[in-house]
Amino acid sequence: MAVNPQQEELRERVLTRSGGGVDAGAPIRQTSLWRDAWYRYRANRAAVIAGGLFLLLVVYVVFAPILSPYDPYGVDFSQAYQPISWSHPLGTDQYGRDLFTRTALGGRISIGIGFAATIAIMGIGILYGSISGFVGGRLDNGMMRFLDALYGLPYLPFAIIVTQLFQTVNFWVMVTALTIASWFTAARVVRGQIISLKENDYVRAARAVGARWYRILARHLLPNTLGVLIVFAFLELPGVILGEAFLSFIGLGINPPQASWGSLAQDGRDVYLAHPTMILIPSVAIAWLILCAFFIADGLRDALDPRTRET
Amino acid sequence: MTTFVIRRLLWTIPVLLLVILFTFLMMRQIKGNPFRKTDRAVPAAIQANLDRKFHLDEPWYVQYADYVKGVFSLDLGPSLVLRNQSVNDIVKSHFPISLELGAYAFLFAIVAGVPLGMLAALRANKPSDYLAMLVANVGFAVPSFLVATLLIYYFAVKWNVGLPTSGWRSWDSKILPSIALGFFPMAYFARLVRGTMLETLQQDYVRTARAKGLRRRRVVGLHVLRNSLIPVVTATGPLLGAVITGSFIVETIFAIPGIGRYYVNSVSARDYSVTMGLTILYAVIVIVGNLVVDVLYGFLDPRTREATT
Amino acid sequence: MALLEVRDLRTYFATRDGDVRAVDGVSFSVERGRTLGIVGESGCGKSVTALSIMGLIPKPPARIVSGSIQFDGKVLTQLREAELENLRGREMAMIFQDPMTSLNPTLTIGTQITETLRRHLGMSARDADRRAVELLEEVRIPRAQERLKDYPHRYSGGMRQRVMIAIALSCNPKLLIADEPTTALDVTVQAGVLDLLEELREEHQMAMIVITHDMGVVAEAADDVVVMYAGQIVEQASSLGLFDRPEHPYTEALLGALPSLEGEGGREARLASIPGRPPDLLDPQAACRFAPRCPFAGLNDYCSVEAPELRELRPGHWVRSAHPASERAPV
Numbered sequence: 001m002a003v004n005p006q007q008e009e010l011r012e013r014v015l016t017r018s019g020g021g022v023d024a025g026a027p028i029r030q031t032s033l034w035r036d037a038w039y040r041y042r043a044n045r046a047a048v049i050a051g052g053l054f055l056l057l058v059v060y061v062v063f064a065p066i067l068s069p070y071d072p073y074g075v076d077f078s079q080a081y082q083p084i085s086w087s088h089p090l091g092t093d094q095y096g097r098d099l100f101t102r103t104a105l106g107g108r109i110s111i112g113i114g115f116a117a118t119i120a121i122m123g124i125g126i127l128y129g130s131i132s133g134f135v136g137g138r139l140d141n142g143m144m145r146f147l148d149a150l151y152g153l154p155y156l157p158f159a160i161i162v163t164q165l166f167q168t169v170n171f172w173v174m175v176t177a178l179t180i181a182s183w184f185t186a187a188r189v190v191r192g193q194i195i196s197l198k199e200n201d202y203v204r205a206a207r208a209v210g211a212r213w214y215r216i217l218a219r220h221l222l223p224n225t226l227g228v229l230i231v232f233a234f235l236e237l238p239g240v241i242l243g244e245a246f247l248s249f250i251g252l253g254i255n256p257p258q259a260s261w262g263s264l265a266q267d268g269r270d271v272y273l274a275h276p277t278m279i280l281i282p283s284v285a286i287a288w289l290i291l292c293a294f295f296i297a298d299g300l301r302d303a304l305d306p307r308t309r310e311t
Numbered sequence: 312m313t314t315f316v317i318r319r320l321l322w323t324i325p326v327l328l329l330v331i332l333f334t335f336l337m338m339r340q341i342k343g344n345p346f347r348k349t350d351r352a353v354p355a356a357i358q359a360n361l362d363r364k365f366h367l368d369e370p371w372y373v374q375y376a377d378y379v380k381g382v383f384s385l386d387l388g389p390s391l392v393l394r395n396q397s398v399n400d401i402v403k404s405h406f407p408i409s410l411e412l413g414a415y416a417f418l419f420a421i422v423a424g425v426p427l428g429m430l431a432a433l434r435a436n437k438p439s440d441y442l443a444m445l446v447a448n449v450g451f452a453v454p455s456f457l458v459a460t461l462l463i464y465y466f467a468v469k470w471n472v473g474l475p476t477s478g479w480r481s482w483d484s485k486i487l488p489s490i491a492l493g494f495f496p497m498a499y500f501a502r503l504v505r506g507t508m509l510e511t512l513q514q515d516y517v518r519t520a521r522a523k524g525l526r527r528r529r530v531v532g533l534h535v536l537r538n539s540l541i542p543v544v545t546a547t548g549p550l551l552g553a554v555i556t557g558s559f560i561v562e563t564i565f566a567i568p569g570i571g572r573y574y575v576n577s578v579s580a581r582d583y584s585v586t587m588g589l590t591i592l593y594a595v596i597v598i599v600g601n602l603v604v605d606v607l608y609g610f611l612d613p614r615t616r617e618a619t620t
Numbered sequence: 621m622a623l624l625e626v627r628d629l630r631t632y633f634a635t636r637d638g639d640v641r642a643v644d645g646v647s648f649s650v651e652r653g654r655t656l657g658i659v660g661e662s663g664c665g666k667s668v669t670a671l672s673i674m675g676l677i678p679k680p681p682a683r684i685v686s687g688s689i690q691f692d693g694k695v696l697t698q699l700r701e702a703e704l705e706n707l708r709g710r711e712m713a714m715i716f717q718d719p720m721t722s723l724n725p726t727l728t729i730g731t732q733i734t735e736t737l738r739r740h741l742g743m744s745a746r747d748a749d750r751r752a753v754e755l756l757e758e759v760r761i762p763r764a765q766e767r768l769k770d771y772p773h774r775y776s777g778g779m780r781q782r783v784m785i786a787i788a789l790s791c792n793p794k795l796l797i798a799d800e801p802t803t804a805l806d807v808t809v810q811a812g813v814l815d816l817l818e819e820l821r822e823e824h825q826m827a828m829i830v831i832t833h834d835m836g837v838v839a840e841a842a843d844d845v846v847v848m849y850a851g852q853i854v855e856q857a858s859s860l861g862l863f864d865r866p867e868h869p870y871t872e873a874l875l876g877a878l879p880s881l882e883g884e885g886g887r888e889a890r891l892a893s894i895p896g897r898p899p900d901l902l903d904p905q906a907a908c909r910f911a912p913r914c915p916f917a918g919l920n921d922y923c924s925v926e927a928p929e930l931r932e933l934r935p936g937h938w939v940r941s942a943h944p945a946s947e948r949a950p951v
Contacts, residue, residue, distance in 0.1 A: 150329075151597075152323075152326045152330050152598045153330055154593040154594055157589070157593050238452070249560060250560065269456070279457065283453065286454050287452040287453045288452075291448060291449075291452040294448070
């Protein structure tokens with residue numbers, strides 16, 4: 001809509017004449033992009049609650065072992081299978097070890113693996129996807145074909161095989177295995193985003209002033225994909241955590257003495273009829289984390305990409 | 312349409328070769344000797360014999376070529392640990408069981424999940440929606456080993472319904488494991504269907520259908536459903552992978568003699584050929600599954616039929 | 621008796637911040653065989669009015685608060701959904717703005733035409749197919765027989781709109797509501813669609829309501845005109861009467877906003893847009909809703925405090941303004 005000076009004057013006249021009361025529309029407050037996003041996130045009550053619960057879990061996992069008076073590795077059969085009590089909020093296991101402490105420790109491992117793997121997945125995905133999407137053409141084609149081939153590898157079996165390449169399965173081995181087995185989708189998502197943003201005018205403008213490709217990528221394209229990527233990361237997190245839990249449950253995961261929630265569940269597997277809490281507790285912890293991650297992702301989606309609102 | 316299918320089929324071959332290559336190379340890197348049952352070292356002569364018998368003394372590319380030839384002639388080689396059985400034997404006797412389990416699980420997922428999602432979408436933001444989504448979210452987040460354990464605990468132990476909890480013989484022994492395995496896909500479908508239906512219900516053509524005075528049954532049953540189910544079909548591909556890998560767990564807990572259990576055991580026992588063979592089998596399933604999904608998608612959405620792949 | 625009588629219709633949308641009064645006291649009637657044009661900016665409530673008549677407003681957030689809609693003797697606002705379904709597509713039909721999204725992409729054009737025929741007229745599959753071909757030919761789709769089996773994505777925008785028209789007319793409705801039928805189409809195609817509509821309207825002896833923001837379309841197609849602003853009618857007259865002597869300042873502005881090749885400055889004449897924005901319908905003030913943008917409203921006029929009523933300035937010509945053209949002192 002072209003605005004000419006006479007129109008502007010008319011407009012001024014109209015708006016000022018009507019004074020304050022009869023003015024059309026509310027005043028516009030200045031907010032930054034992130035503050036806007038924060039407000040939108042806050043509007044999603046479930047997401048806020050989930051965020052709180054998630055933080056609670058993290059606090060538990062970080063502080064409980066520090067504050068606990070118990071030795072998580074010590075064996076004391078006289079204390080085996082204690083029920084829930086004030087001194088043992090989650091009871092004890094078959095070796096008399098306090099479960100409250102062990103679950104927290106297990107949480108450090110599980111959540112740690114989850115985050116590390118997710119970050120690694122996003123990293124590789126961004127690298128692969130942005131190069132493929134940005135360069136386009138035959139390179140993109142080739143890279144995508146290769147990716148298609150990798151999709152044929154079944155997730156868990158592949159992760160299992162990767163873990164077996166190493167002497168023992170420790171934290172970083174797990175992270176590596178899970179990352180290698182699940183980075184494909186991230187790469188695809190990033191590529192899709194880059195491709196859809198590539199044709200935007202501001203990119204063309206940057207190109208026109210001679211900006212180098214990595215600058216365009218880093219300063220223009222990637223920041224705009226940030227929203228989608230953050231949401232995606234929170235959706236990948238549960239998958240990774242579940243994967244680790246499954247592997248540990250069947251005995252192919254983290255080796256003792258390190259324990260994750262999955263291996264804790266495995267401990268409880270044989271005795272669940274008599275002592276259901278042993279398998280229940282780590283499972284609930286896992287489910288808690290996953291549910292929180294999903295609702296947070298929902299809230300983030302509303303906050304960072306409000307166009308795709310569900311009714 | 313047929314060109315589409317053929318092209319996709321042709322693409323599976325290099326994919327398969329690549330998968331075999333990866334698996335093969337990785338298996339070769341794994342330390343550990345399958346023949347060493349005890350900590351005592353195997354005498355050199357016997358080791359050499361075994362190596363020769365299983366071709367482990369040949370250079371890797373020869374082994375690879377042999378293996379690929381074997382795969383394409385459907386011979387997956389002998390088990391290195393279970394002396395009298397070849398991998399093929401194992402597959403033949405146990406794969407059908409896992410396949411059946413997977414099929415029932417999927418059946419449960421669709422029969423329970425799709426209507427749940429539809430209910431939630433049609434009664435959006437009302438109590439039935441919240442309830443349905445509660446079930447779906449729980450099913451989504453709770454790991455299958457817990458679902459399995461809870462099912463056993465409540466149905467077989469507490470309420471003593473008389474459903475067997477191990478083995479895979481009588482029809483009632485198949486119920487609990489199928490539900491346990493199908494719970495996650497069910498939740499996935501329910502959420503997905505709800506989402507796609509809600510989106511479809513907003514579309515202009517649904518408004519047109521209503522403006523034409525078509526009965527609600529038809530509007531929902533045909534116009535809405537057909538468009539909502541398309542993304543659901545495409546989601547089945549990756550879900551298939553989840554079901555397969557999830558079968559390990561369910562088979563272990565319910566003591567079902569499927570290949571999932573064999574797979575896990577073969578890894579700990581370092582039975583390379585079984586591990587490799589089964590991994591390739593899984594890969595084939597995933598690839599074929601994705602192919603079927605792509606073809607189905609082309610079928611359902613007329614717009615893609617014309618597009619060149 | 622008029623075919624369609626809308627009396628004091630109020631349709632509100634419930635939102636977190638209160639009710640948005642999309643349609644706030646609208647009354648008009650449409651006679652058999654005549655065309656009514658409803659014109660106004662986006663958001664003035666014209667589409668919601670049409671959807672209210674058809675009963676297609678989304679019931680959870682929206683609701684008809686008061687007023688009555690009488691169609692062919694039946695009181696639509698009192699009918700149950702099932703009864704409305706029987707009327708829709710059969711006695712009253714509607715075509716929508718965007719032909720690209722208004723057809724189901726996964727069903728053939730043929731199915732989308734025949735399903736209406738079979739639903740309302742009980743035709744057999746074969747008869748319905750035959751009739752569908754006739755309808756496509758009526759809206760001038762070439763090679764109709766083959767195209768029946770095509771999917772919507774094979775049709776261009778203009779053709780899809782014609783198909784929509786064919787579907788709408790298939791059961792010979794007494795009333796056709798066309799919501800911005802040409803807005804999403806190329807200028808070159810627009811005229812053709814309007815011509816087609818007029819031709820078919822005459823042939824089928826239908827009444828028509830054309831909703832648009834384009835005065836040019838109104839001039840072409842309408843016998844009577846209703847000008848809406850902020851959920852209310854601000855001027856109502858016969859088409860000739862409106863274009864001959866527009867009264868409401870808003871109407872005048874709309875007419876002034878028409879690009880014209882002659883007039884002041886010839887090619888240099890700029891598009892005069894109307895300054896300001898439409899008011900928030902959440903809590904409309906008691907004063908005249910157009911006052912903030914009205915070049916004639918003074919701070920001391922009563923219209924800045926109290927909303928003027930709709931009054932009959934001349935026989936058949938109603939205005940809701942304190943400053944209609946014929947009452948203004950000559951400048």
